[in-house]
Amino acid sequence: MIKVRIPTPLRRLTGGQGEVDLEGESIAALINTLELQFPGMKERLCDEKGAVRRFVNIYVNEEDIRFHQGLETPLTEGDEVSIIPAIAGG
Amino acid sequence: MSKIKGLVCKECKKTYPAEAVHVCEFCFGPLEVAYNYDQIHTKISKEKILNGPLSLWRYEDLLPIESTPTVGLHTGFTPMVHAKNLGPKLGLDYLYIKNDSVNPPTLSFKDRVVAVALTRAKELGFDTVACASTGNLANSVSANAAEANFKCFVFIPSDLESGKILGNLVYNPRVVAVEGNYDDVNRLCSEIAGEYPWAFVNINLRPYYSEGSKTLAYETAEALNWRAPDHVVVPIASGSLLTKIYKGFHEFERLGLISDLTTQIHGAQALGCSPVATAFKKKSDFIQPVKPDTIAKSLAIGNPADGFYAIKIAQETDGIIESVTDEEIIGGIKLLAENEGIFTETAGGVTVAVLKKLATQGVLKKGASVVAYITGNGLKTQEAIAPAVGAPSLIQPNLASFQQTLKKERQ
Numbered sequence: 001m002i003k004v005r006i007p008t009p010l011r012r013l014t015g016g017q018g019e020v021d022l023e024g025e026s027i028a029a030l031i032n033t034l035e036l037q038f039p040g041m042k043e044r045l046c047d048e049k050g051a052v053r054r055f056v057n058i059y060v061n062e063e064d065i066r067f068h069q070g071l072e073t074p075l076t077e078g079d080e081v082s083i084i085p086a087i088a089g090g
Numbered sequence: 091m092s093k094i095k096g097l098v099c100k101e102c103k104k105t106y107p108a109e110a111v112h113v114c115e116f117c118f119g120p121l122e123v124a125y126n127y128d129q130i131h132t133k134i135s136k137e138k139i140l141n142g143p144l145s146l147w148r149y150e151d152l153l154p155i156e157s158t159p160t161v162g163l164h165t166g167f168t169p170m171v172h173a174k175n176l177g178p179k180l181g182l183d184y185l186y187i188k189n190d191s192v193n194p195p196t197l198s199f200k201d202r203v204v205a206v207a208l209t210r211a212k213e214l215g216f217d218t219v220a221c222a223s224t225g226n227l228a229n230s231v232s233a234n235a236a237e238a239n240f241k242c243f244v245f246i247p248s249d250l251e252s253g254k255i256l257g258n259l260v261y262n263p264r265v266v267a268v269e270g271n272y273d274d275v276n277r278l279c280s281e282i283a284g285e286y287p288w289a290f291v292n293i294n295l296r297p298y299y300s301e302g303s304k305t306l307a308y309e310t311a312e313a314l315n316w317r318a319p320d321h322v323v324v325p326i327a328s329g330s331l332l333t334k335i336y337k338g339f340h341e342f343e344r345l346g347l348i349s350d351l352t353t354q355i356h357g358a359q360a361l362g363c364s365p366v367a368t369a370f371k372k373k374s375d376f377i378q379p380v381k382p383d384t385i386a387k388s389l390a391i392g393n394p395a396d397g398f399y400a401i402k403i404a405q406e407t408d409g410i411i412e413s414v415t416d417e418e419i420i421g422g423i424k425l426l427a428e429n430e431g432i433f434t435e436t437a438g439g440v441t442v443a444v445l446k447k448l449a450t451q452g453v454l455k456k457g458a459s460v461v462a463y464i465t466g467n468g469l470k471t472q473e474a475i476a477p478a479v480g481a482p483s484l485i486q487p488n489l490a491s492f493q494q495t496l497k498k499e500r501q
Contacts, residue, residue: 089391
């Protein structure tokens with residue numbers, strides 16, 4: 001299982017849950033699983049071309065996926081994924 | 091009717107009530123304060139500003155608060171120095187230093203944004219304030235929270251300069267040092283902000299907080315006798331400051347307080363953390379995050395929230411975003427200190443070094459008016475400059491010893 005932390009703006013789609021456990025071999029696969037369980041999720045995270053939206057940051061075990069392989073970043077059992085609005089700080 | 095209409099998403103324009111939220115629920119874009127400019131227009135005037143308090147609150151009509159200012163009553167209205175030594179050295183007749191290294195109470199421009207954020211936090215009913223910080227912001231939140239009777243948590247990277255750590259602790263907030271860089275701190279704080287009912291000044295209060303930076307533009311225009319300069323040089327960390335200086339000049343133009351606005355807005359980064367300068371040079375609007383490695387820790391944001399907007403503004407105003415090495419940063423600090431008697435921190439060194447670069451490249455012309463924003467104080471980052479400033483001459487307490495030293499120095 002992969003633990004996924006859901007940011008406040010998306011919790012309406014998860015019925016208020018801040019954390020969900022899901023399966024997925026990569027970030028792309030995980031986003032598809034999220035969409036199946038919580039319809040509307042993919043559209044919020046990805047643009048029409050399927051790329052992660054400009055203002056969404058995704059982290060695997062605290063590391064930004066842009067330092068890994070982006071959407072193709074592989075996931076293994078026990079990984080933790082955080083979805084975080086990019087606009088913060090500074 | 092309030093001067094604040096509400097919040098609006100900068101991307102999809104969806105509107106929200108003026109509460110403690112910072113991100114659009116639909117597109118994740120940043121929320122900004124929307125003002126009733128028609129109402130502000132009827133209230134604001136040069137005369138009213140000139141008769142206002144000698145602080146950033148003289149521009150209260152353009153700041154996102156609903157009642158009266160309660161925090162940072164002595165903040166802002168910092169010196170605008172005509173750089174009569176440094177200017178000619180760089181071939182510039184009208185170089186000005188906007189000196190926020192002496193901004194009260196904690197000696198950085200962050201006191202501006204915190205004055206606005208904490209006043210707003212009170213209005214919204216919060217009793218606890220917090221921030222993710224590279225140092226200066228934490229100092230300002232700690233000090234202002236103490237004075238304004240908030241409970242306070244500040245989150246900083248654990249490897250900050252000792253002056254900036256002590257500059258929190260003395261006010262007795264809860265200081266949390268995170269083992270990681272600023273981007274780690276920021277990510278963690280975004281998650282904490284979702285779980286605790288606190289006013290995180292640069293997260294859920296960011297739409298209000300960031301507006302405080304506009305006052306640097308207002309003060310600049312007022313000091314130049316109600317004109318915007320030909321050029322400004324602004325340090326970039328998240329990019330927020332640059333976007334708000336641009337916004338400040340545009341609001342003044344919109345309200346008829348200045349005219350013929352053609353300011354070129356230039357950005358300054360340290361080479362060891364230059365994701366915005368890199369994307370600007372590539373003419374890309376995709377910012378590849380970096381792992382910072384620079385002495386300019388206050389600018390060390392590898393994943394800058396407003397980088398995208400900073401690039402757009404530089405492009406739109408014919409500005410340039412440049413980066414400089416750590417060696418050039420130290421050179422910049424010394425150049426400003428030796429010529430103008432102003433001791434800035436590493437971020438100011440970045441700004442001065444980029445200023446020098448742009449002057450050398452001929453981007454800044456002799457007769458043009460140029461304002462460089464010096465945003466922090468050198469006493470807070472002494473480690474960075476200590477190896478480059480030499481040591482005192484040690485002598486015995488007698489005249490002969492002194493004369494001997496003098497002779498040696500003259501040789």
